[in-house]
Amino acid sequence: MAIKLKPGFRKILQSLLDSLPDGIMILTVDGIIKMANNVQERLTGLSNKEIIGQTIFSLVQKGIYNDPVIDLALKRRQSVTLMQYTPFNTCLLVTGAPVIDDNNEIAYVVLYSKDVTELNQLQQQLEQTKLLTQKYSLEINEMRVQSQENIDIVAKSIKMKKIIDLTLRLARVDTTVLILGESGTGKEVIAKLIHDHGERKLGPFIKVNCSAIPESLIESELFGYESGTFTGGNKEGKAGLFELAHNGDIFLDEIGDLSLSLQPKLLRVLQEKEVIRVGGAKPRKVDVRVITATNKDLKELVNQNLFREDLFFRLNVVPILIPPLRERKDDIIPLVYHFKDLISKKYKIKKEFSGKVLNHFYAYDWPGNVRELQNAVERLLIISIGNTITVDDLPHDMLPASGDGRIIVDGIMPMRQAVLEVERQLIEQGMAKFNSTYKVAKILGVHQTTVIRKIAKVNKSKKTNNVRQLKDQKQSNDNEA
């Protein structure tokens, strides 16, 4: 079917189509191109003269159109829009819109092509920018943390970086925070970080260990007491820690150990923002942010009726869960160096860890988390003899026999030495486990006298190493002197 228009009117229609910012083609139901505007020329790379009278399928063959927009528009009798990529590296949003005539038949299909290449690129750039922003935000927060004078947090693992990011965002909101994590994971460090970055940083930061204060004292410690309450007590009475924390933060560590009798009083402070001293009746306003922490499963305590559910919900508004060190191994070696630097400066010690020791540190589970690592580094730096801390200096419970049972050889080394090393570790692990040369011999499939001979050899080489280390140290002391 042809588009029958008066010549004057066709001109008007053509200039109208040409004035549009997007490509337009008018097709018959058989796909014959009847009209097209000049944007279309740019999009297809073909002049209108070339395409008028051709079918759209010839353009499909040339790869200029590759989507069944027309087919779908005809089948569905409604507009269909699809995204498609052209051979000219452009991206088009193509809409096929059927034109229905008075007989309810499809007379034409208008193909409307919008060049969204730039839009697409912008969207991709936006996505990339978003990702970069996220990355920079994490890095800035990390730098911000490290530039703190009195707090130096190591957070190299993705998990810990995310926690620092969350903590810094929470610090700016005056909400109750519950910090969860095994003992020694750094709950107090995080609590301090919240204080240092919050609006109350100029106010006090009061730490209370709920499990360390005897039951008989904790109430008066937290809420204070009025004069005359206790024989021998202060005549004027005494402000409790909540009052002392006014305009600041109070950090209630080991909150899971707070007795059931005190829990409603804490709930009252959280809800009413006031305390009543022991022996008194007058409520006193306190403006304090409460940060709590525990290594216990508070939900389980609620199930066992050892912790009030209402208090749990009130505290658990925003929980921060610090994973144990074994679940963020990327922090281990940076923490080792962090503590080594601190301790080296403090005691003026110059020692290094051997690669194999670092491997052990990495493989070890650290049940006592960062605190255990900190203590281990300090102990090794202080008590080891030579300039280099070797596996021989490690405490037995840190060796693989009690850990994951792996045999570790420190990279490429002479075969003979590696064999000796494997023998040594096998014997040491075996002895640590069975404490019997007979059993170890049986497990290793050798004669018991071989085990005894190897143990003697290991001990001899340890002694030689110690003497060598002592000599090295003496030499280095002489040099320094």
Ligand SMILES: Nc1ncnc2c1ncn2[C@@H]1O[C@H](COP(=O)(O)OP(=O)(O)OP(=O)(O)O)[C@@H](O)[C@H]1O
């Ligand atoms: N990410 C870290 N970077 C540097 N030091 C850390 C980090 N995490 C913890 N520490 C250090 O490890 C030790 C233990 O941390 P902290 O006291 O905060 O742990 P905790 O989870 O509160 O322990 P607990 O459950 O026994 O109260 C502290 O000396 C602390 O400074």
